[in-house]
Structures are given as C-alpha cells and as structure tokens.
Amino acid sequence: MDGLMMDRPLLVSSLIAHAxxxxxxxxxxxxxxxxxxxxxxxxxxxxxxxxxANALTRLGIKPGDRIATLAWNGYRHFELYFGISGIGAVCxxxxxxxxxxxxxxxxxxxxDRLLFVDLTFVPLVEKLAERLKPIRHYVIMTDExxxxxxxxxxxxxxxxxxxxxxxxxxxxxxxxxxxxxMCYTSGTTGNPKAALxxxxxxxxxxxxxxxxxxxGFSSTDxxxxxxxxxxxxxxGVPYSATMVGxxxxxxxxALDGPSLCELFESEGVTLALGVPTVWLGLLKEMETRGKPxxxxxxxxxxxxxxxxMIETFExxxxxxxxxxxxxxxxxxxxxLSTMKGKHRELPLDDRIAIKATQGRPMYGVEMKIVDPxxxxxxxxxxxxxxxxxxxxxxxxxxxxxxxxxxAAIDEEGWFRTGDVCAIDPDGYLRLTDRAKDVIKSxxxxxxxxxxxxxxxxxxxxxxxxxxxxxxxKWSERPLLIVVPKEGRSPTKEALIEFLxxxxxxxxxxxxxVFTDELPHTATGKLLKTKLRETYRAHRxxx
Ligand code: ADP
Numbered sequence: 001m002d003g004l005m006m007d008r009p010l011l012v013s014s015l016i017a018h019a020x021x022x023x024x025x026x027x028x029x030x031x032x033x034x035x036x037x038x039x040x041x042x043x044x045x046x047x048x049x050x051x052x053a054n055a056l057t058r059l060g061i062k063p064g065d066r067i068a069t070l071a072w073n074g075y076r077h078f079e080l081y082f083g084i085s086g087i088g089a090v091c092x093x094x095x096x097x098x099x100x101x102x103x104x105x106x107x108x109x110x111x112d113r114l115l116f117v118d119l120t121f122v123p124l125v126e127k128l129a130e131r132l133k134p135i136r137h138y139v140i141m142t143d144e145x146x147x148x149x150x151x152x153x154x155x156x157x158x159x160x161x162x163x164x165x166x167x168x169x170x171x172x173x174x175x176x177x178x179x180x181x182m183c184y185t186s187g188t189t190g191n192p193k194a195a196l197x198x199x200x201x202x203x204x205x206x207x208x209x210x211x212x213x214x215x216g217f218s219s220t221d222x223x224x225x226x227x228x229x230x231x232x233x234x235x236g237v238p239y240s241a242t243m244v245g246x247x248x249x250x251x252x253x254a255l256d257g258p259s260l261c262e263l264f265e266s267e268g269v270t271l272a273l274g275v276p277t278v279w280l281g282l283l284k285e286m287e288t289r290g291k292p293x294x295x296x297x298x299x300x301x302x303x304x305x306x307x308x309m310i311e312t313f314e315x316x317x318x319x320x321x322x323x324x325x326x327x328x329x330x331x332x333x334x335x336l337s338t339m340k341g342k343h344r345e346l347p348l349d350d351r352i353a354i355k356a357t358q359g360r361p362m363y364g365v366e367m368k369i370v371d372p373x374x375x376x377x378x379x380x381x382x383x384x385x386x387x388x389x390x391x392x393x394x395x396x397x398x399x400x401x402x403x404x405x406x407a408a409i410d411e412e413g414w415f416r417t418g419d420v421c422a423i424d425p426d427g428y429l430r431l432t433d434r435a436k437d438v439i440k441s442x443x444x445x446x447x448x449x450x451x452x453x454x455x456x457x458x459x460x461x462x463x464x465x466x467x468x469x470x471x472x473k474w475s476e477r478p479l480l481i482v483v484p485k486e487g488r489s490p491t492k493e494a495l496i497e498f499l500x501x502x503x504x505x506x507x508x509x510x511x512x513v514f515t516d517e518l519p520h521t522a523t524g525k526l527l528k529t530k531l532r533e534t535y536r537a538h539r540x541x542x
C-alpha cells in the first residue's frame with residue numbers, strides 16, 4: 001500500500017525560493033575580484049537568479065544543457081548555482097587550477113554550451129577558446145565599466161545580459177532525479193571524471209549536512225566557505241547556507257591569513273570551512289591579531305587535519321573544530337568528527353583525539369572496508385582496508401565514462417573511494433593510506449603518474465616514481481625518485497628544469513632522489529606502499 005503523502009520534487013530552486021521568501025533580508029557579502037566589498041540579500045539573489053534563468057532561456061539553453069563556470073566564490077557565482085539549476089540545466093563548475101589540457105578536455109567532454117568566467121580567468125580562457133568546441137558564448141562576470149577588451153568570440157557582459165531580462169519567473173517543476181550540477185575530479189589517474197549531481201541528491205545531502213550532528217548549519221550563523229565553489233560545490237555550502245537562511249560571506253580570490261582575518265572580523269563570521277593549508281595561514285595571522293571575535297567553529301577537510309592544529313584552535317582560541325572527510329563523488333561530505341553523548345564528559349585531550357579521526361558517517365552514508373581480495377574487514381578500529389561507500393548522494397557512475405565507472409563501482413554497487421582506513425565500532429574513520437596514485441597539495445590534486453611520465457621523458461632517466469610526503473604547510477608534496485640510465489648522472493636541478501616546462505609550477509616535485517632500483521609488484525607495477533615506507537623519513541627542503 002502506498003503512503004498518502006505529497007510527492008513534491010526535491011529541487012535546487014526550492015532552496016533559493018525559501019530563502020528569498022523567509023530570509024529575504026539576510027545578507028550575502030562578497031569580496032570582489034577588484035577587492036571591494038559587495039552586499040546583497042537572499043531576496044535580491046533570487047530576483048537576479050530569475051533574470052539569469054530568463055537570459056539563459058533566451059540564449060537557447062534547454063534542460064540538461066551544461067553551462068560552465070570558471071569563477072571564485074562570490075555573489076555572481078552563487079546566482080549561477082540557482083539560475084542554471086533552476087531551469088533544469090546543469091551548472092558545471094570548472095577548477096581553474098587544473099592543467100590547461102585538463103580544462104580543455106573537461107569543457108569538451110562535458111559539452112558545455114556557455115562559459116561564465118570571472119575577470120581573473122579571462123586570459124586563461126582566451127588561450128584555450130579555440131579548442132573549446134561546444135561553447136557558443138562566453139559571459140564575463142562583470143559590469144560594462146569593467147569589461148575587458150577580449151579576443152573571446154561572442155563575449156557577453158554578465159550585468160548587461162541579466163539587466164535586459166525580467167525577474168518574473170515561476171521556477172519550473174521537473175523530475176527531481178534530473179541533473180543539476182557537475183564537477184570533474186582529477187583525484188585519480190587518467191582523464192578527469194565527472195560527478196553528475198541530481199536535484200534530489202543535492203537536497204538530501206544538504207539536509208544531512210545541516211543537521212546538528214553533522215555540520216549543524218543555522219540561520220544564526222555567518223558562514224564563510226573558503227573551499228572554492230569550483231571544488232565539490234564548496235562542500236555544498238551554497239546550498240546548505242541557503243536552506244537555513246544563514247548569512248554568507250564569500251572571500252573571492254583573497255585566501256591569505258590577513259585577508260581572511262579581516263573579513264571574519266568585519267563580517268562577524270561564526271563558521272568557516274576550508275583545507276588545512278588555509279587554516280595554517282589563519283593561525284599565523286591570529287598570533288598577532290588574536291581571534292576574530294565571533295569565530296566559533298571551523299570545518300577542516302579535504303586533507304587530514306593535523307592534531308596540533310586542532311589543539312591550537314580548541315585550547316588557545318576556544319574554537320570548535322570539526323574534521324570532515326568526503327569526496328567530490330560524495331557531494332562531498334561523508335563523515336564528520338562530531339562527538340557522541342558518551343563523549344561529553346571526556347577530558348579535552350581525549351575529545352581532541354576523536355576529532356583528529358576523519359569522523360563518523362552521517363545518516364545516509366554506508367561504509368565497508370575490504371581486503372585486497374574484496375573480503376569485508378571488521379570495524380574494530382584495527383583492521384585497515386580499502387573504503388567503499390554507498391548512499392543517495394554518492395555517484396552511481398561517472399558522466400559518459402564507462403571505463404571509469406566500471407573501475408569505480410564494485411559488484412554490489414558500492415563506490416570505491418581509493419582511501420585506505422580503519423573504522424572503529426562507533427563508526428569513526430581513521431585514514432591510514434591511499435590506494436589511488438595521487439598527491440594532495442593544498443587541497444588540489446597532483447597526479448603522480450603525470451609527473452612520472454614527464455620525468456621519464458628526460459634522456460637520462462630509466463625509471464621514475466613520484467610519491468607524496470607529509471608537508472607542514474601543504475599537507476603533502478611530491479618527491480621524485482629516479483633510476484638513472486646506465487652511465488648517466490642527471491642532477492636534481494636539471495630534472496626540475498626539464499619538468500618546469502611541462503607542468504604547473506605548484507605541481508613540480510619538491511625534491512629528487514636517485515636510486516639503483518624501484519620496487520615492483522608481481523605484475524610489474526610500482527609498489528608505492530613500499531616506496532612510501534622507504535622514504536618516510538626523507539626530509540623535503542623547506
Ligand atoms: P575534497 O577535497 O572536497 O575532500 P576531492 O574529491 O578533491 O574532495 O578529494 C577527496 C579525497 O581527499 C579523499 O578520497 C581523500 O583521499 C582526501 N581527503 C578528504 N578529506 C580528508 C581528510 N579529512 N583526511 C585525509 N584525507 C582526506
């Protein structure tokens with residue numbers, strides 16, 4: 001027998017409709033690319049998102065069409081989240097920190113029809129435009145006064161585009177399973193792969209992260225997402241802040257300690273979210289400046305939060321730290337290190353030890369760990385194996401990528417995370433290693449294989465391996481291990497110089513070591529676990 005409850009579709013547009021109506025005067029504050037502070041409200045945001053939606057329709061955009069963005073965290077990007085998804089199109093955020101070739105691959109693979117671009121990234125897009133085949137218009141996210149002279153074909157000005165439209169629109173209703181946004185991840189080897197989120201998955205994830213035992217977003221918060229809106233939808237903050245009607249504070253391009261401290265102080269930020277590297281900058285600034293008065297909670301994720309960092313925030317400044325783990329493929333939040341009732345009376349040090357784990361799953365996320373043969377391991381806090389996850393906001397496959405989908409989903413339909421961990425009986429996760437061959441530096445991926453292949457291109461190199469070593473500022477940095485060809489003796493300087501022309505500067509190895517032989521598996525693959533063990537004590541130059 002069916003229940004007798006209304007089957008209302010869970011749509012992204014309902015978030016901004018709710019906030020526009022019931023939190024209409026709540027502020028959205030942005031530091032613009034030009035440096036000035038811009039203020040708007042949820043009511044105004046909804047009106048502008050509707051203008052934008054009307055403009056998209058006029059440009060011929062249909063439900064399901066992909067619309068790309070290359071932009072910082074700011075109010076126009078925020079409007080795009082709702083204007084695009086609100087008419088059933090797909091908001092495709094592109095990470096500007098990727099290799100140019102990757103951006104080109106991504107825009108073509110997604111079949112993006114329009115590209116919205118912040119002023120900062122116009123020169124980047126100009127270099128690529130010739131090869132971005134499906135894009136019909138470039139919309140520069142500024143007003144007429146700041147429109148640059150550009151070689152981009154069919155360039156439009158954002159403000160002019162939406163000024164010409166009416167803000168009258170009834171958000172259309174459609175199937176909640178239809179796609180609302182997409183994000184490519186370069187988190188494993190090979191070409192970037194796209195998570196394609198649905199309206200339904202987004203709303204369910206938003207509800208889950210808002211709950212008190214998860215991040216616990218509230219209308220009383222002033223929330224600053226430092227994590228970029230081009231990286232896993234800024235961990236969903238644009239949706240969750242809107243669901244509860246919290247004040248939003250967008251940092252734009254200024255992510256250094258002093259700029260953040262100043263913004264937190266002036267806007268009364270209570271909750272901020274970002275990767276460990278960002279918090280190191282903030283801690284340094286706080287040493288001289290003190291704590292931003294209202295700052296009460298921080299979410300650290302994307303890379304392991306060092307215990308010492310959690311300790312300093314909690315003990316010295318009285319700021320509550322939540323440690324989260326997730327993936328682009330998981331919308332992205334999977335676990336949070338929030339306490340349980342039985343932890344309430346524990347001494348602070350014991351509580352901090354729990355916070356240093358990657359946390360426990362929110363309702364909606366199921367986890368299993370398996371050994372190399374795929375056999376389930378106990379959740380006893382000791383046995384470590386590859387983590388697989390399942391849930392309504394976790395990808396069931398990658399967009400137009402059968403091969404990657406096949407590799408990522410097991411026979412029971414679970415998603416392979418590529419992370420290796422132990423899970424204790426309470427569900428707290430402790431990441432111990434990574435099965436995927438990548439390095440995470442300052443929250444962004446470096447593919448070890450790409451760097452290895454580039455190094456093998458050097459005439460003196462017989463074999464090369466790249467591993468990530470722990471780094472105090474960037475979480476991890478690459479070490480290049482080289483077996484020289486017989487009779488050759490390449491230098492570190494020569495190799496780095498050689499690689500410089502072949503990758504972004506921040507991806508270059510911090511150090512190079514030479515050896516006679518690399519360890520391999522029986523099938524001839526590099527044994528990265530062994531290499532990580534051998535070079536664990538290696539000190540990277542600072
Ligand atoms: P995000 O950076 O938002 O977590 P990505 O998809 O870029 O999303 O990266 C996901 C991967 O980042 C995870 O599979 C894991 O390897 C790593 N990661 C995320 N959070 C943590 C954490 N708290 N501790 C250690 N590694 C983490």
